[in-house]
Structures are given as C-alpha cells and as structure tokens.
Amino acid sequence: MLITRTTAAAWLALSLLMGACSSEQEDVAPAASLPEHLTLGNPSGATADPGQPTNYLLLKTQFAxxxxxxxxxxxxxxWHLSSEWLGSAARQDDFRADTGLPAGWYQVSTGSYTGSGFDRGHNCPSADRTKTIADNSATFLMTNMVPQAPNNNQRPWAGLESYCRTLVDQGNELYILMGNYGKGGTGSNGYKETLADGRVTVPRRLWKVIVVLPQGSDDVRRVSASTRVIAVDTPNDNALDTAWGSYRTTVDAIEQATGYDVMSQVPAPVQATLEARVDTGPTQ
Structure with missing residues (x-):
C-alpha cells in the first residue's frame, strides 16, 4: 500500500484516539484515520502520556x-513494511540514546550493553528501512533495542527478518509487530536478568507477529480468514541454532502471555480465526 508518510506530530495527535480503542470493539476505523504503523491496532493501548511510563507511546516516522x-x-x-520503505541507503550503525523520551527519564545508551554478552537487538530491523539515510538511522535509536542473545539475533531472528523482505520482493506488504516478555536470558557471557545497574531488563522471550497482504489499499478491510499470519515466539537463549520456522506458534498464545490485543482493528470473527492458527507456509 502506498501510504503517504504522516509526520510524527500528526501521529502524536492521534495517539490518544488509538489508546482508547477497546480490544472488544468490532467496528473497524477508517484506515486513513490511523497512523501507518498502527493500522491493525495499538496492542496495549499505549498513549503519549508521561504519566503512563510503563506503556508510553513513541510515534516515529519509521515505526511505533x-x-x-x-x-x-x-x-x-x-511497523509497516512495503517496497516504499526499501532502497539503497547504507546501514548507519549510529546507535544512540533517544532524546525523544520525556524529561527526567533514563536514556539507555549503547554503553548500557557494553560487555554484557547481549546484542543490541533491533526490533524494527535496519534492513527494513533503507529508503533514506534518515530512515535507516532511526532504527539505531536505543528505544528500538532489546538485549538479545547473539545466536538468537544472528541465526533464527536474522533469517526471519530476511524472509519478511523476501515476501515484499514477491509483491506483498507486511504489518509486523515485535515484542518481548518475562525476565532473564542467556547471552554469550551467561544468564542475566538486567544490565546497566538494573536499568535495562533482559527479556526471557522474544516474539513477532507478521500479517502478509498483497500490495493494495484499504488494508484493514482486506484482512480475511485466509490471510497469512506468522507468529513466532523464541527463548532469549544463546544456545539457539534452529531455523525460525520451528518456533511458530499462535497469536492467541502470544496474547495470553502478554495481555495484548494484537489485531484490534480487524473484525472479531476474522481475528478469532487467524489468531488460533499456526502458520505452516514456506520459511524461505
């Protein structure tokens, strides 16, 4: 879908509306009224309210x-991934603190991970944002990172990220949601629960949900009971050496583990069908 990129300011104006969306609401909001990267919903009802520090909405041009x-x-x-977001911009590797956080909040820096045995694991991957240098640079904000076991990041997770771009090359557009839950993972230096004197939590599990649509418009209304939805849930463990396909699960299982409503803008009957199904499609 060729969506005109809305500005971050406009997205912030919409964040309270998105946060108010009930997980039980069956009516579908017009796609044009929603921020691009939240087209299928705001899973936790996050808002741009500093008074909600455990569920604070940051709306970037490149992702939410x-x-x-x-x-x-x-x-x-x-984030939304389509051919519009892909180009020839080089990987910037400019990991840095996010100064867009509210005043007084601890700003995680690249040094917070130094010597930890965990990668600075992208949520929205660098290679998903190569249209411009600015787009690629945005993926290196530390608010887009989690402590990720190197073999998890560089093996199954890298393979899944690459496969997503293969799907785009085949004429699709994707809506992708990545998250985590739990506490404590095993990196190259062993098990840890936190980094940076307790300021950064090491998650126990890392998950991703990918909704695959052929290129088109009016995306929410095109999600049907036959839409391919890939849900993956992996342990944050450096012993991982298996391809990502073996970690497929249901959206229902991820929602049960996290308390989120992953596709809240999709009509409830369609959600029920899609979220109960384990993907069995190709993996490369």
Missing amino acids: VSYHRDRGIPNWVS
Whole structure:
C-alpha cells in the first residue's frame, strides 16, 4: 500500500484516539484515520502520556513503540513494511540514546550493553528501512533495542527478518509487530536478568507477529480468514541454532502471555480465526 508518510506530530495527535480503542470493539476505523504503523491496532493501548511510563507511546516516522521506562526497553514495536520503505541507503550503525523520551527519564545508551554478552537487538530491523539515510538511522535509536542473545539475533531472528523482505520482493506488504516478555536470558557471557545497574531488563522471550497482504489499499478491510499470519515466539537463549520456522506458534498464545490485543482493528470473527492458527507456509 502506498501510504503517504504522516509526520510524527500528526501521529502524536492521534495517539490518544488509538489508546482508547477497546480490544472488544468490532467496528473497524477508517484506515486513513490511523497512523501507518498502527493500522491493525495499538496492542496495549499505549498513549503519549508521561504519566503512563510503563506503556508510553513513541510515534516515529519509521515505526511505533510502546516503551517501558522501568524496563529500559520497548514492550513492542510495530511497523509497516512495503517496497516504499526499501532502497539503497547504507546501514548507519549510529546507535544512540533517544532524546525523544520525556524529561527526567533514563536514556539507555549503547554503553548500557557494553560487555554484557547481549546484542543490541533491533526490533524494527535496519534492513527494513533503507529508503533514506534518515530512515535507516532511526532504527539505531536505543528505544528500538532489546538485549538479545547473539545466536538468537544472528541465526533464527536474522533469517526471519530476511524472509519478511523476501515476501515484499514477491509483491506483498507486511504489518509486523515485535515484542518481548518475562525476565532473564542467556547471552554469550551467561544468564542475566538486567544490565546497566538494573536499568535495562533482559527479556526471557522474544516474539513477532507478521500479517502478509498483497500490495493494495484499504488494508484493514482486506484482512480475511485466509490471510497469512506468522507468529513466532523464541527463548532469549544463546544456545539457539534452529531455523525460525520451528518456533511458530499462535497469536492467541502470544496474547495470553502478554495481555495484548494484537489485531484490534480487524473484525472479531476474522481475528478469532487467524489468531488460533499456526502458520505452516514456506520459511524461505
């Protein structure tokens, strides 16, 4: 879908509306009224209210984030991936603190991960944002990172990210949601629960939900009971050496683990069908 990129300011004006969407609401809001990266819904009802520090909405041009101040990581990151977002911009590698957080909040820096045995694991991948240098650079904000076991990040997770771009090359557009839950993972230096003197939580599990649509418009209304939805849930463990397909699960299982409503803008009967199904499609 060729969506005109709305500005971050306009998205912020919409955030309270999105946060108010009930998980039980069956009416579908017009797609044009929703921020691009939240087209299928705001899973946790995040709002841009500093008084809600465990579910704070950051709306970037490139992706949307529910940020948890006390864990120092996002609860989830949501983004739209289509050919519009892909180009030839080089990987910037400019990891940095996010100065867009409210005043007084601890700003996680690249140094917060130094020597930890965990990668600075992207939620929205660098390679999903190569249209411009600015787009790619935005993915290196630390509010887009979680402590991720290197073999998890560089093996099954890298394979899944690559497969998503293969689907785009085949004429599709994707709505992708990545998140985490639990506490404690095993990196290259062993098990840890936190980094940076307790300011950054190491998640126990990392998950992703991918909704695959052929290129088109009016995307919410095109989601049907036959739409391919890929849900993956992996342990944050450096022993992982298996392809991502073996970690497929249901959206229902992820929602049960997190308390989120992953596709709240999709009509309830369609949600029920899609979220109960484990994907069995190709993996490369």
